[in-house]
Amino acid sequence: MIEIKFRGRGGQGAVSASEILGRALFLDGKYPQCFSLFGGERRGAPVVGFLRVDEEPILLKCQIYHPDHIIIFDPSLINEDEILQELKPGGMVLVNINEEMDFLQSLRKFKIGFVNASLIAKDTGVGSTLNTVMLGAYIHLTNLVKMDTLVEAVKTMVPSKMEENIQAVKEGYRQVKIFEVEE
Amino acid sequence: MKDFLTGNHAVAHAVKLCRTPLIAAYPITPQTAIYEKLSEWEASGVLKGIMMRTESEHSAMASCIAASLTGVRTFTATSSQGIALMHEMLHFAAGCRAPVVMANVNRLLAAPWGFWADQLDSLSQRDTGWIQFYCENGQEALDTVIQSYKIAEQVYLPAMVSLEAFFVSHFMEPVDIPEQEQVDRFLPPLDLPHKFDIDKPGFFVPVVSSELYRKYKHMAQESMDSVKEIAVKVDQEFKEEFGRGYGMIESVALEDAEVALVTAGSITSTARLAIKNLRKQGNKVGLLKVRLFRPFPVEAIQVALKGKKKIAIIDRNLSLGSGGIFCQELRATLIHSPDHPLTYSYIAGIGGTDVTPEVIQKIAMEVMSRTEPVDKPMWVME
Numbered sequence: 001m002i003e004i005k006f007r008g009r010g011g012q013g014a015v016s017a018s019e020i021l022g023r024a025l026f027l028d029g030k031y032p033q034c035f036s037l038f039g040g041e042r043r044g045a046p047v048v049g050f051l052r053v054d055e056e057p058i059l060l061k062c063q064i065y066h067p068d069h070i071i072i073f074d075p076s077l078i079n080e081d082e083i084l085q086e087l088k089p090g091g092m093v094l095v096n097i098n099e100e101m102d103f104l105q106s107l108r109k110f111k112i113g114f115v116n117a118s119l120i121a122k123d124t125g126v127g128s129t130l131n132t133v134m135l136g137a138y139i140h141l142t143n144l145v146k147m148d149t150l151v152e153a154v155k156t157m158v159p160s161k162m163e164e165n166i167q168a169v170k171e172g173y174r175q176v177k178i179f180e181v182e183e
Numbered sequence: 184m185k186d187f188l189t190g191n192h193a194v195a196h197a198v199k200l201c202r203t204p205l206i207a208a209y210p211i212t213p214q215t216a217i218y219e220k221l222s223e224w225e226a227s228g229v230l231k232g233i234m235m236r237t238e239s240e241h242s243a244m245a246s247c248i249a250a251s252l253t254g255v256r257t258f259t260a261t262s263s264q265g266i267a268l269m270h271e272m273l274h275f276a277a278g279c280r281a282p283v284v285m286a287n288v289n290r291l292l293a294a295p296w297g298f299w300a301d302q303l304d305s306l307s308q309r310d311t312g313w314i315q316f317y318c319e320n321g322q323e324a325l326d327t328v329i330q331s332y333k334i335a336e337q338v339y340l341p342a343m344v345s346l347e348a349f350f351v352s353h354f355m356e357p358v359d360i361p362e363q364e365q366v367d368r369f370l371p372p373l374d375l376p377h378k379f380d381i382d383k384p385g386f387f388v389p390v391v392s393s394e395l396y397r398k399y400k401h402m403a404q405e406s407m408d409s410v411k412e413i414a415v416k417v418d419q420e421f422k423e424e425f426g427r428g429y430g431m432i433e434s435v436a437l438e439d440a441e442v443a444l445v446t447a448g449s450i451t452s453t454a455r456l457a458i459k460n461l462r463k464q465g466n467k468v469g470l471l472k473v474r475l476f477r478p479f480p481v482e483a484i485q486v487a488l489k490g491k492k493k494i495a496i497i498d499r500n501l502s503l504g505s506g507g508i509f510c511q512e513l514r515a516t517l518i519h520s521p522d523h524p525l526t527y528s529y530i531a532g533i534g535g536t537d538v539t540p541e542v543i544q545k546i547a548m549e550v551m552s553r554t555e556p557v558d559k560p561m562w563v564m565e
């Protein structure tokens with residue numbers, strides 16, 4: 001079983017990203033389970049989405065405390081202590097970041113992906129929603145889902161700007177910088 | 184067809200598949216997604232029925248009762264304060280013998296305010312005369328709504344399908360949506376023996392004498408008792424058509440269990456994993472899932488727990504001044520057991536607090552080492 005945490009701000013598409021990825025895994029014949037911490041959804045406020053996936057139906061009906069992967073949609077939400085505390089050993093981190101890579105030194109014991117998602121989203125014309133860029137980068141980092149499957153899921157779940165979003169997935173995939181674990 | 188859905192949307196699919204002509208509801212978190220999905224389908228023409236957007240839950244239930252008495256299938260969905268506001272009408276639905284079906288997304292009752300999972304909202308309606316089911320996931324909620332129509336329409340009593348806020352209502356999981364032809368085969372159109380007819384005006388809810396009231400209640404009690412048998416039969420028919428069945432209760436690894444856990448709702452699902460873990464460690468712990476709460480399946484539970492020495496009931500609800508409500512029912516059920524099992528009451532998951540496999544395993548191990556009875560409920564405060 002793989003557990004994934006999506007951290008972002010309302011409006012960035014962190015929760016919808018968990019649902020699109022869940023849909024892609026479902027299309028792959030896996031057993032995904034998606035949920036978000038509800039109650040306080042509004043634009044700009046921190047939001048958290050979760051995804052579990054397994055080869056068999058998931059029985060757990062409880063929260064995720066120690067994810068295998070953490071995806072951070074907003075640079076202002078990067079909290080190194082929190083990641084160190086939560087992430088499972090051997091875990092992976094994907095962050096939307098617009099600065100140079102010597103940032104996040106403390107996390108280099110994890111496989112880590114950096115992507116300038118805000119810029120790519122703007123350039124591809126999707127605007128301020130980062131879900132498709134981040135997912136493109138995520139599948140490059142983790143190889144959890146094939147590009148074709150993700151694009152198919154995007155087509156069923158994204159309400160508008162279809163071509164732009166598919167382009168965003170591909171650019172996210174292409175532009176993510178991946179750093180293997182530093183010994 | 185398999186789809187990737189929340190528990191709320193699974194319920195909406197069930198209502199559509201049952202061709203329910205009249206849905207009367209008022210939105211309330213965390214049930215609103217059921218209402219919204221049905222509204223969306225009404226607007227697009229996919230739903231053949233009518234949505235009545237009432238001004239309150241009390242009116243929603245009154246509308247369902249009135250429509251039901253004209254002989255049509257009805258549905259409403261609610262939660263928490265909504266079901267509390269409906270309370271008076273819930274008695275009317277059962278008293279009028281209207282086979283209304285309702286989904287209740289279990290949410291805590293204010294005050295203080297919150298949106299989180301807690302079964303007190305529906306359990307505190309236990310004496311209203313409604314059939315009550317508790318479901319552990321979206322698939323079961325969908326299937327139970329379909330089954331509920333078939334049961335309710337045979338006994339002329341309303342049925343409530345409960346699914347917990349968040350852990351079921353908002354968890355998105357693969358769900359098998361039955362084909363329309365299958366549901367049509369399984370669930371015949373509603374044909375009530377007595378119904379309002381514009382051409383032959385009639386009258387419901389007259390004032391009755393004490394003796395008539397008593398007779399009426401006695402008949403209702405007999406109908407409610409018959410649900411135990413009818414629900415089993417309907418579940419078997421369902422299994423034949425759809426390949427899935429649930430039973431009124433379910434025993435998991437109980438045969439040789441030294442400790443039996445008893446759960447209802449989504450905690451059951453997590454407990455299944457806890458039982459696997461405990462068994463791997465060599466601990467003989469089993470599980471009894473209670474799916475049907477009204478009528479309470481007394482005889483079936485007595486058989487399932489026969490010979491068990493220690494039983495722990497986990498309740499995501501609390502009757503202040505007493506304790507866990509499933510525990511009360513279970514203790515009453517086992518009162519005549521010749522071997523007098525020790526029953527332990529655990530309050531866990533109140534207000535949507537998390538119940539992980541570790542919490543359940545800890546409860547089981549604690550009960551393993553207990554030898555003395557404990558009357559009071561024990562709170563899990565992790």
